[in-house]
Amino acid sequence: MNPEQSPRRGADRPRERPPEDPEASGAPIGRRLLLGTLGLGAFGVLAAPTLQRGLESLFADDPTGLTGLLPNGGGFRYYSVTSSVPHKDASNYRLTIDGLVDHPRSYTLADLKALPQTRIVHDVQCVTGWRVPGTPFQGVRLSHLLDAAGVQTKGRAIRFTCFDGAYTESLTLQQARRPDILVAHRMQDKPLGHNHGGPVRLYVAPMYFYKSAKWLSGITVTEDVRPGYWEDRGYDVDAWVGRSNGRDDAPTS
Amino acid sequence: MHPRVDDTPTLAAPAPRVRRFSRAERWVHRVTALLMGICVATAACLYLPMFAELVGRRELVVRVHEWAGLMLPVPVLAGLVSRAFRADLGRLNRWGPHDRTWLRAALRRDRRPSSRPAAKFNAGQKTYAAWIAGATLVMLATGLLMWFTHLAPLMWRTSATFVHDWLALTIGVVLAGHIGMALGDPEARRGLRTGSVSREWAKREHPLWRP
DSSP: OOOSOOHHHHTTSOTTSOTTOTTSSSBOHHHHHHHHHHHHHHHHHHHHHHHHHHHHHHTSSOTTOGGGGSTTOSSOOOOOSSSOOOOOOTTTOOEEEEESBSSOEEEOHHHHHHSOOEEEEEEEEOTTSOEEEEEEEEEEEHHHHHHHHOBOTTOOEEEEEETTSSOEEEEEHHHHTSTTEEEEEEETTEEOOGGGTOSOEEEETTBOGGGSOSSEEEEEEESSOOOOTTGGGTOOSSOBTTSSTTOOOOOOO | OOOOGGGOGGGOSOOOEEEOOOHHHHHHHHHHHHHHHHHHHHHHHHHOHHHHHHHOOHHHHHHHHHHHHHHTTHHHHHHTTOHHHHHHHHHHHOBOHHHHHHHHHHHTTOOOGGGOOOSSSOHHHHHHHHHHHHHHHHHHHHHHHHHSTTSSOHHHHHHHHHHHHHHHHHHHHHHHHHHHHHHTOHHHHHHHHHSEEEHHHHHHHOTTOOO
């Protein structure tokens, strides 16, 4: 077939186009491809819940661990709000409890390990969508540390600070006394590594994982809830899994 | 076949150059490439644990990623004031019978120039241009849904994240192919750097092109 355009199709092209240009005519396939890509994207958004469930069951048991590199391939993702986080270990780690308490004090890692231990196995649910099923955490109940410190009657909330120098979190005193909230030093039955917030992090089982502050260094009893780092940036302060941040994930505890 | 021009000593003068891209078109490509590069680099720092651990600063990286993504269509939109750029968009849009021949040859891995007829842009370049434009708009739309979470039902946000994640992976692979092919063709790169290509290259790679 002659690739030159017919005069009819050439008529609506710009006048400066040389008449022998074989690309001056032809079907507008480029536009169709573009619109098709847009349509596929819209279909992807609509079909996402179904597709995501399918992929999750497809990748459910993967001995190679390679699927961890794929989007939503399961497993933890590393989030830090600062450029670098100092490393702490048993020799220099301290957790201080202060504010509206009768007995402010600080704990070493060994002190925390010597207290009664609780092990909890629940799903970890990030507010951005990833979920790590059946993850064991072990440590001291936050309520135990609060009882030992003696919360004064004015104290109604807790503010958590971290040795990354930036991250903060909060809980009401009522929330903080739940038995499924730990000051954790073990995860997945291993000592908590630096990238997971070690040596000690907060673990708030029933809430989205941003409440479980990494690199925990301070517990301060306050009169009112002071919103934490991400809560100043729009996240809900009461971060119950499935009942906050507009999400409907299955609860984690 | 004709003898190649440089086979003949009497014609040893510097091969004539053919104008391929105007200054405006080259700048559209440069700025788009830069913004896309920023999007890919920041995405790596948000996604891949090794880079996330290296860089941290999540709040800042997210802001840079969002703004680079928002700006990504701007060079192309600004380029629309250029007549040469609009004319090339028309060439990328219109497919002739030779494009089908080219695609069939590409699918058969037939590399002979004679079975790969192309005008100013070959069918592969046309496919890439249309797809990456559509993919960029899908990334922009899903990215905005993730950015302004309170504007849309949050079910949409999870779905948008899903599409954004998988399309990002796909774009990464396709972009690597785009860059890989450019690395393998210095004259094509020279075309985008200086605006002109050798007549011999134009004849070989784009025989139907009438510059």
